[in-house]
Amino acid sequence: MRFFTLGLMLFLTLVFSALGYFLGLSWLWGLTISLPLALLGIYDLIQRKHNVVRNYPILAHIRFMAEAIRPQIRQYFVESDIDGAPFTHNERSTIYKRACGMDDAKPFGTELNVYNLEYEWIDHSIVAKENPDPDNMPRVAIGGPQCSKPYSASLFNISAMSFGALGPHAIMALNKGAKLGNFAHDTGEGGLSPYHQKFGGDLIWEIGSGYFGCRNDDGTFNAEMFRDQAQSDQVKMVEIKLSQGAKPGHGGLLPGAKVTAEIAATRKIPQGKSCQSPAAHSAFSTPIELLEFVARLRELSGGKPAGFKLCIGHRWEFLAICKAMLQTGILPDFIVIDGAEGGTGAAPLGLSDYVGTPLREGLLFAHNALVGAGLRERIRIGASGKAVGGSRLAMNLALGADWCNSARGFMFALGCIQAQKCHTGRCPTGITTMDRLRQRSLIVEDKARHVQRFHYHTVRSLGIITAAAGLDHPAELKPHHICLRISSDEIRTAAEFYEFLEPGVLVNGSGQPTYRRYWEMARAESFAPVL
Numbered sequence: 001m002r003f004f005t006l007g008l009m010l011f012l013t014l015v016f017s018a019l020g021y022f023l024g025l026s027w028l029w030g031l032t033i034s035l036p037l038a039l040l041g042i043y044d045l046i047q048r049k050h051n052v053v054r055n056y057p058i059l060a061h062i063r064f065m066a067e068a069i070r071p072q073i074r075q076y077f078v079e080s081d082i083d084g085a086p087f088t089h090n091e092r093s094t095i096y097k098r099a100c101g102m103d104d105a106k107p108f109g110t111e112l113n114v115y116n117l118e119y120e121w122i123d124h125s126i127v128a129k130e131n132p133d134p135d136n137m138p139r140v141a142i143g144g145p146q147c148s149k150p151y152s153a154s155l156f157n158i159s160a161m162s163f164g165a166l167g168p169h170a171i172m173a174l175n176k177g178a179k180l181g182n183f184a185h186d187t188g189e190g191g192l193s194p195y196h197q198k199f200g201g202d203l204i205w206e207i208g209s210g211y212f213g214c215r216n217d218d219g220t221f222n223a224e225m226f227r228d229q230a231q232s233d234q235v236k237m238v239e240i241k242l243s244q245g246a247k248p249g250h251g252g253l254l255p256g257a258k259v260t261a262e263i264a265a266t267r268k269i270p271q272g273k274s275c276q277s278p279a280a281h282s283a284f285s286t287p288i289e290l291l292e293f294v295a296r297l298r299e300l301s302g303g304k305p306a307g308f309k310l311c312i313g314h315r316w317e318f319l320a321i322c323k324a325m326l327q328t329g330i331l332p333d334f335i336v337i338d339g340a341e342g343g344t345g346a347a348p349l350g351l352s353d354y355v356g357t358p359l360r361e362g363l364l365f366a367h368n369a370l371v372g373a374g375l376r377e378r379i380r381i382g383a384s385g386k387a388v389g390g391s392r393l394a395m396n397l398a399l400g401a402d403w404c405n406s407a408r409g410f411m412f413a414l415g416c417i418q419a420q421k422c423h424t425g426r427c428p429t430g431i432t433t434m435d436r437l438r439q440r441s442l443i444v445e446d447k448a449r450h451v452q453r454f455h456y457h458t459v460r461s462l463g464i465i466t467a468a469a470g471l472d473h474p475a476e477l478k479p480h481h482i483c484l485r486i487s488s489d490e491i492r493t494a495a496e497f498y499e500f501l502e503p504g505v506l507v508n509g510s511g512q513p514t515y516r517r518y519w520e521m522a523r524a525e526s527f528a529p530v531l
Helices: 004-023 025-046 051-055 060-069 071-082 089-099 168-181 223-230 261-267 287-300 315-328 349-354 359-372 390-398 408-414 444-468 513-521
Strands: 120-122 140-142 151-153 156-158 203-207 235-241 252-254 275-277 306-310 334-338 380-384 403-406 482-487 490-493
Touching: 004 025, 025 051, 051 060, 089 444, 120 390, 151 235, 156 168, 156 444, 168 408, 168 444, 203 223, 223 235, 223 287, 235 287, 235 334, 287 306, 287 315, 306 380, 315 359, 315 513, 334 359, 359 380, 359 513, 390 403, 390 444, 403 408, 408 444
Parallel strands: 156 403, 203 235, 235 306, 306 334, 334 380, 380 403
Antiparallel strands: 120 482, 140 151, 252 275, 482 490
16 A cells, blocks of 8 residues: 555556557646656655655655644644654754754754743853864763773663564664764664674663573573673673663563564574563562672673663662672672653553653662762763753763663654554554565665764764863763753752762761661662561
């Protein structure tokens, strides 16, 4: 059906041409409609700029016509089908411009309602610095005292998206873009596929509860299989996924119909059989066992940074991990905090909308917990959740993050239009599908450049904001640089509005009452609270 219109125009062109030849030139009037549309459809098939146009020749132009009319009609036609979508039209437009290397400057100034009670901003300095060169932006060293192969990471990287959830062309474009731009690509929990490894971009191998790519037949962790792959030079870090912001506390089922030969080989599961991803890990069940698993993965990988990712849930559970660090002396090299606003291909509505802590609150809690336990200086924190612009990166860094990851931002760089067909296999842009005919719309070489440019201009935006604040390094951004409108007549900095713990106060038995109460509920031997 996607090519029906093109086929119809080609057919009508032949029909009117034949009628004109045999019955008279008066029949050629039909060519004035069918021939231009047929030529347009042929051009749509061979052009390399728009994924959706390659997959929907002629028909896709209706979307662009709706977008071009006026904002109200554009919003009705383009955005009404993505109610509650995480990005506005202006945000998606900015991502597209950056990915295409276009100037994202705009006339007439700020479009935000600065009198909104939830408005926030970053203070600038009278003695601003010169804008830094994006190619020479500082990086973050990840790897604590127990790591022998630390990794120098970009301040902005590709967040976890699995092979299977994304098709081969999308995976290759992301990884080649990461290679071109010298930043990292998180594999997601679906295993290390050949498409992740084709172009040699830096990889963060995520290990989920299904242990895909390093599992025994019964679904348990296979150390030898993990070691053989993790020691690849392309794998720079290893990340244990405890929970995901979009569906925390939930496993997943991959239907047998979707387990193709490629996915089966990558995930090390039987082809054609449904595969259950458990809600919890089988390799550990206590905070101490979690840290022992972190240490084991670090050793098996040859000393590479090992850590874990989670969406903050029960506060005492995270503090129990902190207590286990103090008790065992085993430290993760990094912790990635995923916000509840994070994305996924499919999740139960109740989980995606109402379960899990949003990124800002989760980031602040994790940062404070590590500071209060006296551990923050030895552990890096990554932040993942709607981080697509320099301003959002700057705010995350100011509130405790060392670097940021983004998934949907890079998907938009690939050409995603938020059609919300990710779980159907019928993605109109060829990104979240294993259908080879649909995948052809995504040209790897072109979209890899889009990925590289989106990263470049986003990091450039962070550098511009940092310089405007009068700072030399994004790491110098602090809570007092962020201003929050609290009410119609009150403004506070984030340093004044949020609670920030002093180093070691939890260990010393002092500090903020709420943190202290959760600290007393936590124990290193179990995730269950002390009541």
